[in-house]
Each structure stands twice: as C-alpha cells, then as structure tokens.
Amino acid sequence: MTIFRNKYFLLTLRIIIGGLFIWAAIVKISDPKAFATMVKGYKLFPLWSINLIAIILPFVELITGLLMIFGKWIRANSVIISILLILFIIGLAQAYIRGLDINCGCFSTSAASTPSDILWTIVRDIFMLIATFIIYIFSETNKESIKINNGGIKND
C-alpha cells in the first residue's frame, strides 16, 4: 500500500487521468455539434437536454482535468471525475446491452463504434475509475499525515 502513498505515483496517476480528460474535452469542444449528435445517439437523455450536455460536459472534463494535474482540490475533483466516469460506463453499457448502433452512419463520429470497441472503452473507463479512487483515498491522507508528522493540526 505504500506505493499508493508515494507522491510521485499519485502525481503520475493525476497526470494520466487529468491528461485523458483534457484530451477528451478538447476533441469535444472543437466540434460541439458532432458531440451533441453523439450524445443523442446514446438515447439516454431527453432531447431538450442534449445540447446543454454537449456544451457543459466537455468543460467539466477540461476544468477537472486541469485541476487534477495542478493538484487543486484533488478530493472534490476526484468525486466529480468518478461520477462522470460512472455515468460514462452506464451510458456505454446500456448502449452495448440495447445493441444501439452508435456508428451506423446515423450519427456522427463516435469513439465507440463496434461492440468490441464499446467493451474496450468500458474497461478503460473502469481502470480510470479505479485510478481516481486511489487518488481520492490517498491524496489528502498523504497531505494530512505530513501535517501530523510536522506537528500541525489535522484539518477537516
């Protein structure tokens, strides 16, 4: 378990997760219309909400990604990222189970095109979720333990 407390290990995890989120965000921000079409393809949300999701979600990814890398409000940030990842996994899983053809030429560019791609994306998201849990559990504790070792007052 000590490796999880290693600050360089945690920093690496944060850079990976943050970097992936920023990358995903930029792709979506550069083409909001295509992303809106993709969100619609998942058939999870009411039509009125599609564009709002397509506008706001990429910026949630971008800002949480940046905060993750810069190490600001790591735990709060990890909670948001975990919720997003859980939603992504649910979205992908229901598309897979319902056999939605999310790349039939019916919809715009989709990261997950074939059933095996969807499964792979789910697996990737699960790994990211685990990494985020590790960041959540060990980041702040690490800081607190340093504070305690230094004779500081434990906050929160």
Place this chain on the structure above:
Amino acid sequence: MKKQILIIIGICVVVSLAANFISPKGIPLFIDESRYEEGTPNVNNNTSQSNNLGNLVANPNYDKKLGFVKPQNIGFELTRQLHDKNVLFIDGRKKEEFILGHIPGSINLPYEEFYVMPEADKKSLLSKYKPDDIMVVYCGGGECEVSIDLAYEIAKIGFNSTNIYRGGYKEWVEKGNPVSK
C-alpha cells in the same frame, strides 16, 4: 468538500456557456425537438388527381422563427412517386455506406462532411439546383437521424422543398425496390 464541488461545477457551467456564446462553432442551448418527431408523413391525397410535381408535396411553409422553409417528412409511397419523377434524391450517409448500395439516381452528401462546410461551399455544391427544386433526403433508416439534420442544413441555405424520407435506405430495400451500387 461539497462547497468545492459546487464551485467547480458552477465555474464549468459559466465558462462553458460563455465559450459557447463566443465560439463560431457554438450550438443553440436547446435542440429543436420538433424536427425529430415522427409526425404523420405527408401521404398526399392529391397524387391520384394530378401528375403535377408541385402537387405531390405540400405547399412549403416558411417558418418565421427558423427563417427558412421547414423540411417535411414523407412516407414510402410519396417517396416512390417522387423517385419515378426523377426528383433529386440525397443520401446523407457516409461514402463507404453509399457505395455499398443506394437509391438509384441519388447523390451522396455525407452529413458529417456537409455541416462543417462554410455556407458558401454548401451553396456552390448545390448550385446546379434551383431553390424550389424538390429534394428527398434519406439515410440508413431505422434509428437514423442524419437525414433530418441534413435536410435542415439544406433548407437553411435556401432550398424550399426539402423532404425527409424517414424510412430510409432500409425500408426502400425491404419494399423490394431497385438499388444502385
């Protein structure tokens, strides 16, 4: 921590809405839901009385709010009649799908490529056609909605008689119609 979460979300909402407002690629906050409604396809009762193309499709209704003539849904029968009269058919699917089979005589205008074009390019691509030419836009059928979005893109640049064949290529084939490859 709850406060921090709310602050992060708040910042994201404000920044994203501002960015969308400024960006030339910005999209409307709410989707036009009505365009995706199935509605009753225009079956047109006048067809038996007249062979005039103008009577085949309903009179175009200019939508003041949208600023263009709204495309309308048409059913299989009317689609077939329009096809017999050599009306322009536009396939909104990707090129790879188009070459595997399409409604004979149709042109391929992949939606994904079309909607990102500047308006001038869109117009020059369709410069051969007159604003009042009847057009039938279709895609794969079934769950496919590219035809709707493409028809709206075409209507927006000034074509007044865009029709959406919701049954699409799938229904066309199922009803035993000829296809081109």
